[in-house]
Amino acid sequence: MKNKKMAPIGGVFDSGVGGLTVAREISRQLPYENIVYFGGYARVPYGSKSQNTIIRFSEQIIRFLRTKQVKAIVIACNTASALALDAVKDEFDLPIIGVVIPGARAAVEATTNGKVGVVGTEATVQSGMYTKVIQGMNPKIEVIEKACPLFVPLVEEGFKEHIVTREIIEYYLESMRNTDIDAMILGCTHYPLLRSKIREYMGG
Ligand code: DGL
8 A cells, every 4th residue: 555644744852752642642643644753862851951951952953853854843842842932933934833832721621610730840830831821821720830850750760650659749749739729730741651640649
């Protein structure tokens, strides 16, 4: 059978392999498009780096992906989406899409009491981008953000079932559990791998 796949649509990048989950979902929705995936493992983590550095890394990766003739670029990394998307989207003449807006939209649709929790890297939380985008969609929504920097190394070490994981989840999320948020954004590519543990702790 003839290969129906066309020239690559894009253009998906992350600081590591976590963004492959985003690439897989794009492939599921657009099965006839090819995807070029870039995982910047040599420079991970992005979550503890400055905005200037994250913008520079993002520009370099986008330039590289452009040499692969991609039609569009998806920034699968939450940190790069939060800190670099605004800077790079007007710099290049192709569509560049981040993950903050879709995640924020899903939470805005999911909450019934108007209280949303967001967890992410230090850089993502410090940027306040999720709060800004959520409240841009609905200013009445209260957003509680919390950086959970140890979640990334826990996932990388394969510690999902390890006893320390439960303790670290409690350490970061105890104060959030004492609020009445009814929707939570796992605003980092690694965190969905801890979803069941986080859900168990938060009682969702
Ligand atoms: N990919 C990053 C994110 O989604 C997490 C890992 C890192 O800090 O680089 O925010």
